[in-house]
Amino acid sequence: MTDRKRAGLFDLRGILALLFGVYGLVLTVMGIAATSQEDLDKAGGINVNLWMGVAMLVAAALFALWVVLRPLTVPEKDAQGKDAQGKDAQGKDAVDTP
């Protein structure tokens, strides 16, 4: 059970959701509260921060949804078989297929 939890922490999809969640939030707030006329002129009238912020929040939500729908499972036979003994080194892997 603890193994399962640790794998969850290190799920790349979760990290991506976190990164784009933070980025999306910051950009959305900046888009709403801190967009000058100069910024708008630069982009031909498009509020870049707002659009990208919302897009990133959507992306973060999709990654989070993916984690929830298809959680990462640690293979039962994880502990054995990895060539911790070393020199055989042909790399027979225990996690080949479930």
Added chain:
Amino acid sequence: MHLLAEADLRLDAAPIDYILLGVYFVMVLGIGALARRSVSSSLDFFLSGRSLPAWVTGLAFISANLGAVEIFGMTANGAQYGIPTMHYYWIGAIPAMVFLGLVMMPFYYGSKVRSVPEFLLRRFGKFAHLVNGLSFATAQVLIAGVNLFALATVVNLLLGWPLWLSVVVAAAIVLAYTSLGGLSAAVYNEVMQFFVIVAMLLPLTFVGLHRVGGWDGLVDKIRAASPATAAEQLNSWPGTNITGIGSATLSVLGIVFGLGFVLSFGYWTTNFAEVQRAMSAKSMSAARRTPLIGAYPKTFIALVIIIPGMIAAVLSPELAAYKASGGTAEGGVTYNNAILLLIRDLLPNGMLGIAITGLLAAFMAGMAANVSSFNTVFTYDLWQSYVRKDKPDGYYLRVGRIVTVLGCLAAIGTAFIAASFNNIMDYLQTLFGFFNAPLFATFILGMFWKRMTPLAGGLGLIAGTGAAITVDVLNRAGVLHLAGQGASFVAASAAFAVDIVVSVAVSLVTRPKPAAELVGLVWSLTPRDQLRHDATGENAGWYRKPGVLAAGVLALTLALNIIFW
């Protein structure tokens, strides 16, 4: 004048931009620390314990390549040549990636080798192995230096840090996460970097297109800016401007055989920095899908890299003036600055910070890919094979970590070598021609011709590299007259041809390995079911079949080729 022009590229970063940059690096180092917990053997460190899912390795596969050279080089090509640049992707990368997934990966993954040189060891024995191990390790340290130098140049230009400080800080961050977490950390960061790069390129493309009045506006502006060459810039074939070959027929041949076959197949199928990502996949099915899954985003990356380049050349007054001068005006911007100009001119603070993050992350990932493939080859193929055999696995894990440190230090040294070349893109292309073209010839012959002998493997590589170097030296000495692109293409073709001729000649007079030792390494001697993979459980489903994925991406590429004909 020169200093003034450089100062103009300084991006107007606000505190919020630095905060967004900081968030990213905290996560990068966090991933390194987390990945360390899952490293308990050398295989964990060098090949992520062969446990990564296909979408992760697939994105890392293209991300490892999405470094300074691609981002600056391809936007620059887009600004200068326009649509024909797409050939680097749709004729170059995609067919080679499909070939790797369908034909070559079963041998790589099925033989359970841990590196590309190790495949040569199994197929040809120690001579070819040592030749390739040494040349690969050397090439990676040189290329890591190029990436590090490019990274430091950007930090210097954007943030105003001194060059030496930028080099050392960047090397320290790459070192921190690769030596802690090994390949897992490098691969995870590559995937994260991929998404940040996309987040940078998408607004540049869309906002840029909006500013120039959509695609039609872009076409009109290119026609108005350079009426003489607009047709060449707006049609992908025959691409005479990019090959430098006047005849349309020869130009098409040059693109298809030179760029598509020799250079791209050589690069994508034998470059261990790429192939290592597929080898770390968790099953044969996932390994074969790695380059195929990577091929889909690669197809579209072409659009969001090259179109911004084209936009920059009409939207940025400095770059437009440079282009109007025929690329000869000195002291100002060059094509290489295309993407920096767009970032400066289009993005507000906030998004600007994410774009800077994406650029820095991409260049670091490029270097991390060099370092993580260098430490694998050095540890397994040189140290374990020829210097200290038969030690416990923990010993090689320690060696791997120490070699990572040494590799980063060496890269700081080679960064200053790279600094002495005025065109690092040419320098890199030349290196690829030296090493990858002959390697591809040896691989193809060795995989499909069981008669090829061990001695032929080693001598073919040496002769091929020798031929490429000879062409390069002759060209530099003025005996041959080839323009920048033409030289590396001819050198690579010469390397390929000489390698094949020498390998065949030597094979015919030397003794081949017994057939029993070549099972799993040579096509005709490998039972067909050994090349198949498990298609049950999480490898089931029609959409996971390599053949279906390959057909899909080839159809997509063909459609795009026709649209941009």
